Amino acid sequence: AQSVTQLDSQVPVFEEAPVELRCNYSSSVSVYLFWYVQYPNQGLQLLLKYLSGSTLVESINGFEAEFNKSQTSFHLRKPSVHISDTAEYFCALRGGATNKLIFGTGTLLAVQP
């Protein structure tokens, strides 16, 4: 069975500090990996994705994630966060013949001034 684990339910951080949101996955087949962001009272927005090729992927707003197959991880990082980054972040995978996305439980990034 496939699964996604986000160990941190909440990550408080001060503005302009670096942050890492952890995501580990389990799958017996190769996977596509995604990070989605959910701002307060809004839907899910695709932040970035790993499909193939370079293991380091970046978003347009400064986030990056690195696919690490040996550690089965896809951690999300940002070197300097803003208040506007406050949101819930979901890691998700799709693997094998199925189209469905399997989501982690989410991490609330709370950026404080």
Place this chain on the structure above:
Amino acid sequence: EPEVTQTPSHQVTQMGQEVILRCVPISNHLYFYWYRQILGQKVEFLVSFYNNEISEKSEIFDDQFSVERPDGSNFTLKIRSTKLEDSAMYFCASSDGHADGETQYFGPGTRLLVL
């Protein structure tokens, strides 16, 4: 930029009533999905739909649920007889197939409250 839209944004209904949640996927997409998120819990897959038929469904998607693509643009989720535990945010998503790794783009959701 094209986006997935959903209506209504909020729906309140009485237990046992039927509800229809509507979605307009991105126009050139071929695969359609419904997910739900019960308050405080993870996003869960319900069903995927391709070529006018269900391609995959979860255990949650029992006989009370159905999906339909009534015309060339809409994609609906019907719950025949709502239960209290159906209260959740329901997300529609669509993808264009293999060209984009089947990246799924989500709508803003419909918050369903069953009383």
